[in-house]
Amino acid sequence: MGEAKRRKQLGLMPTVHPFEAQLDASGAVTLVRGPDDAGLTQVIVDALKATQSSGPAWASEYRTSLLLSSTQGGTLSTVEDVEAIVVPDLRRITGELALGPQGSNSEQVSIPVEGGAIRLREQRHSFDGQRWQTLAAPRSPQQVMSALQNNAAFNLQGELIGQFAAEHWQAGRIDIEPDPPEELLEALEEVAREWHGETEELWAEIHRDRMEADDAPVPIVRRSGFELRHPAPLQNPLGGVFAIRSGVEFIPVMESDTYSLDGETWTSYADPDAEVDGSHLPPELASIFDMATVGVTVYADGRVEFEDDVPAEHRERIETELREATGAGTADEWAEWTAQMLTETYGDELNVPEGQSLPVPVAVRLDLPEDALQDPDPLSQTFMESEVTFDGQQWRDLFDDVPPELAPFIGSSAGSEDDSGDRLN
Known part of the structure; x- marks a missing residue:
C-alpha cells in the first residue's frame, strides 16, 4: 500500500471514478451511481452510448453469450430459431473512469477517452428490473468450438450495407469512398482510427505487425476496406467482425489493404510485389466507378x-x-x-x-x-x-x-x- 500511495502522489497512478450505469434495449444510458462532476458523468455516458450495443446488436450479443455459456439447450439453425430466445431489455454495467497514466490490464475491457480510459468490470442483465443475472464465461476454447459446430445459425450473416474504403493519413485526415450513409460516417472514421492505430506508437506497431518486421519503415498514409452489415442473428467469434458501432458490424476487407510511404506509391499488405490500381480501390469498389x-x-x-x-x-x-x-x-x-x-x-x-x-x-x-x-x-x-x-x-x-x-x-x-x-x- 505504501508503494501505491507514493506512486499516486507522484502522479504515476490514475485518478479513478467508479460508476454503475443502466442501459435499455435502445441504448439509452442512465447512471445509477457515479462521479458528482457533470462533465465526468457526460464522458461516461457518451462513451457507453458510442461503444455498447443496442437494438438488434444487443439481441445478437445476448443470444451469443447465452449459447457460448452453454446454458441454452438444443441447437439453432435458422433466424426463427435464434429469435425464439427472449432478450432482456435492461443491462447494468459497472466500471470506472480512470484519468491519468494507464497501466496495462488485459483482463479488463478498456474504452479510450480524452485524458484516460473507461474500464468495464461487470455486466448484468434483467428482464424485470428487479432480479439481475450474469452470464458465465465459456469454460474453455473447446466449449466455444462445440457451440459453433452444433449451431448452424452462427453462419448466418446480417444484411449487407456496403463496402467502403478509408484512406487514413497519419496526420489525422480520413477520406471515405464511396460516401457512406451520413449516420455512419463518424462511426466509420472511428473504426478506421482503431484499425490503423490511434497514436503514433500504435500506428507504427500495427503496421509492423502486418509487415512482420520490427524495422519496417512507417507509412504516412494507409488505406483499408471495410464491409458494413446489419447485425447477424448471432455473433460468430470467427466471423471477422472487428467492431460493432451504431448498431452496425464493421468487417475489415484485409486483402484490399494498402499503404504508402510517400503518399504517391502504394503497396499492398497482402502482396507487396503486386501492382496496385491507381484508385487504390478493391475490385468490389472500383467497379462502382467503372460505369457509363x-x-x-x-x-x-x-x-x-x-x-x-x-x-x-x-x-x-x-x-x-x-x-x-x-x-x-x-x-x-x-x-x-x-x-x-x-x-x-x-x-x-x-x-x-x-x-x-x-x-x-x-x-x-x-x-x-x-x-x-x-x-x-x-x-x-x-x-x-x-x-x-x-x-x-x-x-x-x-x-x-x-x-x-x-x-x-x-x-x-x-x-x-x-x-x-x-x-x-
Missing part, C-alpha cells in the same frame, strides 16, 4: 446542355431536377451551391476571409450515371461535378490543382506544405 455516364453542362442562367443523347421522355424532368439541385437560374442559389461545391472539393486548401466570397463559375460540367436517368431518386444523389469555367472559355478540371481563379483564396499554409495529405490523388 452522360455528360451535362449546367449554366448559371439556367441553361442545361447534354453532351449525349438522353431519352426524350426524361429530358424535361432531368433538366428541372438539375436546376433545383444546383440553383441554376437563380443567382443567389447558384452562388451558394457553387461555393459549397468548391469548398468541399478543395477543403483546407481554400481560405475565404470573412466578408469575402469565392468567384462564381458561369457553368459546371457534371457526369450523370446512365442508370440514374430513369431512377425516381433525386439526381443530386448521383451526379459528380467534373469541370468548372469562370469565363465560359477556359475549363478547369476539378481533379487537378486549384484553379488559378481561386489563387487569392489559397490558404497561407497550403502553398508551403506538401499537399499530398490534403486531397485525394
Whole structure:
C-alpha cells in the first residue's frame, strides 16, 4: 500500500471514478451511481452510448453469450430459431473512469477517452428490473468450438450495407469512398482510427505487425476496406467482425489493404510485389466507378446542355431536377451551391476571409450515371461535378490543382506544405 500511495502522489497512478450505469434495449444510458462532476458523468455516458450495443446488436450479443455459456439447450439453425430466445431489455454495467497514466490490464475491457480510459468490470442483465443475472464465461476454447459446430445459425450473416474504403493519413485526415450513409460516417472514421492505430506508437506497431518486421519503415498514409452489415442473428467469434458501432458490424476487407510511404506509391499488405490500381480501390469498389455516364453542362442562367443523347421522355424532368439541385437560374442559389461545391472539393486548401466570397463559375460540367436517368431518386444523389469555367472559355478540371481563379483564396499554409495529405490523388 505504501508503494501505491507514493506512486499516486507522484502522479504515476490514475485518478479513478467508479460508476454503475443502466442501459435499455435502445441504448439509452442512465447512471445509477457515479462521479458528482457533470462533465465526468457526460464522458461516461457518451462513451457507453458510442461503444455498447443496442437494438438488434444487443439481441445478437445476448443470444451469443447465452449459447457460448452453454446454458441454452438444443441447437439453432435458422433466424426463427435464434429469435425464439427472449432478450432482456435492461443491462447494468459497472466500471470506472480512470484519468491519468494507464497501466496495462488485459483482463479488463478498456474504452479510450480524452485524458484516460473507461474500464468495464461487470455486466448484468434483467428482464424485470428487479432480479439481475450474469452470464458465465465459456469454460474453455473447446466449449466455444462445440457451440459453433452444433449451431448452424452462427453462419448466418446480417444484411449487407456496403463496402467502403478509408484512406487514413497519419496526420489525422480520413477520406471515405464511396460516401457512406451520413449516420455512419463518424462511426466509420472511428473504426478506421482503431484499425490503423490511434497514436503514433500504435500506428507504427500495427503496421509492423502486418509487415512482420520490427524495422519496417512507417507509412504516412494507409488505406483499408471495410464491409458494413446489419447485425447477424448471432455473433460468430470467427466471423471477422472487428467492431460493432451504431448498431452496425464493421468487417475489415484485409486483402484490399494498402499503404504508402510517400503518399504517391502504394503497396499492398497482402502482396507487396503486386501492382496496385491507381484508385487504390478493391475490385468490389472500383467497379462502382467503372460505369457509363452522360455528360451535362449546367449554366448559371439556367441553361442545361447534354453532351449525349438522353431519352426524350426524361429530358424535361432531368433538366428541372438539375436546376433545383444546383440553383441554376437563380443567382443567389447558384452562388451558394457553387461555393459549397468548391469548398468541399478543395477543403483546407481554400481560405475565404470573412466578408469575402469565392468567384462564381458561369457553368459546371457534371457526369450523370446512365442508370440514374430513369431512377425516381433525386439526381443530386448521383451526379459528380467534373469541370468548372469562370469565363465560359477556359475549363478547369476539378481533379487537378486549384484553379488559378481561386489563387487569392489559397490558404497561407497550403502553398508551403506538401499537399499530398490534403486531397485525394
